[in-house]
Amino acid sequence: MTSYEHGLTRRQFAAGIAALSAGGIVSKVRAEVPKLSIDTHSHVFHRGLKLAAGRRYAPDYDAPLALYLQQLDQNGMTNGVLVQPSFLGTDNSYLVECLKATNGRLRGIAVVDPAVAADELRALDRAGVVGIRLNLVGQTLPDLALPEWKALLAEVKAMGWQVEIQRKAADLAMLAPRLLDLGVNVVLDHYTLPDPKLGIDDPGFQAVLKLGASRKVWVKISAPYRNGPNGEAFAKQAYPLLRTAFGVDHLLWGSDWPHTQFEATQNYAKNRKFLDELVTDADERARVLASPRALFRF
Structure with missing residues (x-):
């Protein structure tokens, strides 16, 4: 690991070496590793991009990379994950462009056709x-x-990728086990989207909780507002259940920026x-923000 990855500048590193070579008594030289704070769910786009046919929605504004990076900086986030918006379909070119422009600060989740060529997947991986x-x-x-x-899921497994799903909890409870049987890691969006009228009592949500035992399923504690008008109250009820079922290290925070269809x-x-209200213990909150490191290869 380089000195930069430990948070030292070249000058600070050189000064430390100089102090050692000067014969100073140093009992312990320790470089503080920066704490990661990872936003696992965001979208970037602009109106010049080609939209997918059959889309359910398309924004009438721009959410470009520069504006997203500004959000990260202003909110103390070290890293982010760009999720391909549904309205851009399988054209991941802007996503890839943004990833390459940020030198490893960001990771991406793509949308692909099931018949995609293995070479294209490998290019996305790189x-x-x-x-x-x-x-x-x-x-x-x-x-x-x-x-x-x-074939697609075999490639996903071979590359160590994840399959992220946005769907209501009742269907996730049926679909996720099939993915697990194929050996892939599974990420469930937005508290798993139970029936807003039932909340934590939704049988689908209760069934999803049992998937925590697999240790191959992660849940995004993101966008509570997508869980109905009482979404924040639901999230506060759901969090302790999710924490018990999945463990803090399998819960992922996401901003859902720019909050499509909820911008107002x-x-x-x-x-x-x-997130501070949801996870009141500072150490636990720091673990939630850092836990995506291995899954997203930071």
Whole structure:
């Protein structure tokens, strides 16, 4: 590991070596490793990009890379994860462009066609993509027994990628075990999206909690507002259950910036502040923010 990765400048590192060579008595030389604070769920886009056919929604504003990096800096976040927006379909070119521009500060979750070529997946991997997203809201559930899905998921497993899913909890409880049977890591979006009327009492949510025993499922504690008008109250009920079932190291915080379709009521700082209310213990909160390191290869 280089001195820079330990948070030292070249001058500070040289000064330390000079002190040692001068014969000073040093009982312990320790470089503080910067604490990672990782935002695992965000989107970037601008209106010049080609939109996918059959999209459910398209924004009428820009959320470019520079503006996202500003959000990270202003809120004390060291790293971020860009998730391909559904309205851009399988054209991940802007996502890749942004990853390459930030020299490892960001990672990506791509959207691909199940019949994608292995070479394309490897190119995405080299660019900093670490998984694929299945945004299944309003979509037919995929038949994972089909040859193209088996081939894709075999590649995902071989590369150590994750499969991130956005879908209601009742369907996740059926779909996630099938993915686990194929040996891939699974990430569930936005508290697993139980029925807002039932909240933690949703049988689907209760079934998802049992997946924690696999140690191959992670849950994003992100976008409580996508869980109905009482989303924050639900999140505060759900968090201790998720923590018990999955463990702090399998819970992932995400800003969901720029909060598509909720822009009028949400912003980055508000969502980061809610994490402080949700996870009141500072050490536990720091663990939540740093735990994505291995999964996302930071």
